[in-house]
Amino acid sequence: MRKLLFGTFVVGLVILGVLAQLGSYLLALTSTAAELQATVNHIGPFATSGPHTVGVRRLTVDEAPIPMTVWYPAVVQAIGVPSLTYSYAINMLGPNSSITLATYKGRAEPGATPDMTQGPYPLVVLSHGFAITSSSYAWLAEQLASHGMVVVSPLHREYLDPGVLWRSTVTRPKDILTVLAYVDEEVKSGGELEGLIDVATVAVVGHSYGGYAALAAAGARMDTGAFTAACETAYTSNDPVVFLCDALVPHLNDVAELAGLDSRPTELWPAWTDGRVDAVVSLAGDAVMFGGPGLAELVVPVMAIGGTADTDSPFMWGTGLTYNHASSSRRAEVALEDAAHLIFAGECDNVRRIMTLASLGFCSDPAWDRDRAHDVVKYYVTAFLRSELKRDHQAAAVLALDDHRFPKVRYRAVGY
Amino acid sequence: MATAKSERSDTRGTGAQATTTTKTRLKRLTRIAGILYLAIFVLYPLSTSVRSTLVVPGDAATTVQNVVANETLFRWGMAGEATIFLIEIVLAGVLYVLLRPVSRWMSLAAALARASEGVVMAAANLFTSILTLVVVGGAGYLAAFDTEQRDALALLFQDANEIVILLWGLFFALHLVLLGLLVYWSQFFPRILGILLMLAGVGYFAQSFGTVVAPGLAGVLSTGVLVLAIPGELVFALWLLIRGVDMDKWHTRALEAIESQL
Numbered sequence: 001m002r003k004l005l006f007g008t009f010v011v012g013l014v015i016l017g018v019l020a021q022l023g024s025y026l027l028a029l030t031s032t033a034a035e036l037q038a039t040v041n042h043i044g045p046f047a048t049s050g051p052h053t054v055g056v057r058r059l060t061v062d063e064a065p066i067p068m069t070v071w072y073p074a075v076v077q078a079i080g081v082p083s084l085t086y087s088y089a090i091n092m093l094g095p096n097s098s099i100t101l102a103t104y105k106g107r108a109e110p111g112a113t114p115d116m117t118q119g120p121y122p123l124v125v126l127s128h129g130f131a132i133t134s135s136s137y138a139w140l141a142e143q144l145a146s147h148g149m150v151v152v153s154p155l156h157r158e159y160l161d162p163g164v165l166w167r168s169t170v171t172r173p174k175d176i177l178t179v180l181a182y183v184d185e186e187v188k189s190g191g192e193l194e195g196l197i198d199v200a201t202v203a204v205v206g207h208s209y210g211g212y213a214a215l216a217a218a219g220a221r222m223d224t225g226a227f228t229a230a231c232e233t234a235y236t237s238n239d240p241v242v243f244l245c246d247a248l249v250p251h252l253n254d255v256a257e258l259a260g261l262d263s264r265p266t267e268l269w270p271a272w273t274d275g276r277v278d279a280v281v282s283l284a285g286d287a288v289m290f291g292g293p294g295l296a297e298l299v300v301p302v303m304a305i306g307g308t309a310d311t312d313s314p315f316m317w318g319t320g321l322t323y324n325h326a327s328s329s330r331r332a333e334v335a336l337e338d339a340a341h342l343i344f345a346g347e348c349d350n351v352r353r354i355m356t357l358a359s360l361g362f363c364s365d366p367a368w369d370r371d372r373a374h375d376v377v378k379y380y381v382t383a384f385l386r387s388e389l390k391r392d393h394q395a396a397a398v399l400a401l402d403d404h405r406f407p408k409v410r411y412r413a414v415g416y
Numbered sequence: 417m418a419t420a421k422s423e424r425s426d427t428r429g430t431g432a433q434a435t436t437t438t439k440t441r442l443k444r445l446t447r448i449a450g451i452l453y454l455a456i457f458v459l460y461p462l463s464t465s466v467r468s469t470l471v472v473p474g475d476a477a478t479t480v481q482n483v484v485a486n487e488t489l490f491r492w493g494m495a496g497e498a499t500i501f502l503i504e505i506v507l508a509g510v511l512y513v514l515l516r517p518v519s520r521w522m523s524l525a526a527a528l529a530r531a532s533e534g535v536v537m538a539a540a541n542l543f544t545s546i547l548t549l550v551v552v553g554g555a556g557y558l559a560a561f562d563t564e565q566r567d568a569l570a571l572l573f574q575d576a577n578e579i580v581i582l583l584w585g586l587f588f589a590l591h592l593v594l595l596g597l598l599v600y601w602s603q604f605f606p607r608i609l610g611i612l613l614m615l616a617g618v619g620y621f622a623q624s625f626g627t628v629v630a631p632g633l634a635g636v637l638s639t640g641v642l643v644l645a646i647p648g649e650l651v652f653a654l655w656l657l658i659r660g661v662d663m664d665k666w667h668t669r670a671l672e673a674i675e676s677q678l
Contacts, residue, residue: 013454017454023465027468085472103474
């Protein structure tokens with residue numbers, strides 16, 4: 001009996017040890033080919049960095065109402081300043097418990113002095129994807145800051161639990177409004193952002209559920225009737241959007257209560273917008289909860305970009321729906337053919353080793369090279385925001401082109 | 417005459433009893449060594465996993481955010497590392513006694529190398545983590561640094577920790593090579609165990625020197641050390657636990673060593 005117990009103990013210890021060693025090995029970060037090949041932007045001026053040097057500051061809850069990261073044009077930094085590393089991370093177990101999936105190089109200088117000589121700059125509020133961190137979108141934020149915009153990305157307090165997604169339906173648009181109110185205060189004399197931001201010129205950009213939040217903050221309104229009808233259609237055809245239906249439809253009363261409404265609206269919900277928003281960009285943004293009537297409330301210029309193979313925010317229920325139903329006189333749609341949902345998230349210079357062995361979808365896409373896709377996104381988003389926020393005619397001309405300059409990209413627009 | 421015969425009989429009796437006691441103690445010692453080895457085999461990857469999950473190379477802000485949000489986990493990781501240091505010291509002593517009959521000086525050198533590894537681990541790994549905790553702790557005087565500077569400082573200590581691993585790796589590599597030689601020459605362990613341990617030592621040497629000389633190969637070298645070290649150390653630990661040493665041969669080598677005073 002003692003021998004059996006001892007044997008079991010030893011075998012258990014060995015199995016535990018082997019598993020621990022294996023886990024430790026597989027969870028270590030390792031470089032990928034992407035790190036070795038510097039990204040080369042071949043596709044046009046708006047895909048490359050702009051003329052501004054970029055600074056970055058992270059504001060904690062001690063400094064701002066919600067944690068946020070700010071990218072801004074900065075004075076020329078000292079030569080030889082090492083590049084910054086960003087994490088592409090997901091809050092797995094709690095709002096403060098992020099797991100880094102990959103890391104990538106940035107070029108912003110932490111805490112650099114803002115370049116006030118060419119300010120104030122337009123404001124871009126960047127809303128990250130559900131449970132994904134702000135730094136996962138630094139590749140886009142740095143790009144926009146280098147083109148003379150101040151990008152503020154609030155850290156929405158949530159983690160990867162579809163059971164609480166309904167809360168974000170309310171808290172995310174509110175977070176965006178909180179950022180705008182905070183910036184309003186801080187640009188005043190003596191504030192942290194004094195003179196840096198032109199609070200009258202604002203755009204909202206978001207990915208996935210951040211795309212929903214951006215559309216809501218820009219004027220789109222939820223519509224119970226349209227949403228539930230879309231979900232009924234989705235259930236009969238087993239459409240991937242049923243994931244969102246399952247997460248939200250049973251909680252619509254809770255959403256209404258959290259939003260401070262007396263009861264759940266049967267059709268259009270009240271707007272959670274700020275009148276100063278001048279433009280909106282939705283990257284694989286969810287829009288099914290707005291439906292056609294809710295999106296028709298959107299009148300500011302909109303750009304919707306999505307992957308046609310996206311099963312998390314299916315193209316026809318997000319990007320396509322937005323473009324087809326927004327009332328905006330200027331709107332554009334960019335379809336990345338066969339791209340999946342997370343193509344818009346962080347770059348992947350170094351990844352957890354397990355991700356090189358098994359395709360988990362975080363850093364791999366079935367049809368697209370990640371850097372190439374990011375170049376296309378940078379190109380269109382930069383051109384759109386330069387056109388809308390800075391009245392850049394060259395950028396507007398790019399948006400008016402009805403050409404097929406990029407393989408595997410379908411582009412259409414009206415109003416340019 | 418009768419008295420002399422009786423004295424010889426007593427001497428034989430005492431000798432036989434001593435051998436039995438020695439065997440029992442030897443068996444216990446090998447088991448202790450095996451269990452300690454296995455404990456390190458389990459604890460080390462668990463402790464380092466905590467660190468590698470929370471610390472993001474190059475990303476100071478995320479690292480600090482992770483450490484602050486998961487301070488208890490970070491401290492458990494430190495506790496795991498501290499336990500390893502203590503086990504290393506005890507294991508160094510146990511292995512010294514087990515292999516002393518082969519070569520006293522070499523066994524002592526191997527034990528000193530292992531003990532040094534433990535001390536360097538304790539002084540550096542644990543210390544860098546304590547400093548990280550101090551920096552993220554929010555003491556008033558740290559207001560002299562702005563947030564970005566504090567974040568950078570916290571990551572600096574964790575980066576230093578990565579270098580320190582290469583330092584104690586040198587001591588550990590030396591220990592494994594010497595241990596491998598002792599096992600190979602011992603006659604009371606299979607020679608293949610000695611070869612496997614020496615290979616493990618070569619792996620650690622390659623990692624420590626190689627990463628310093630060619631940092632670009634760090635990933636390959638860390639994989640290499642895993643492939644080379646795990647079989648040797650795991651098989652040795654299991655052998656100690658399950659088979660132990662060949663008692664008679666150990667005893668013979670012990671007597672030879674006493675005679676030769678080496």
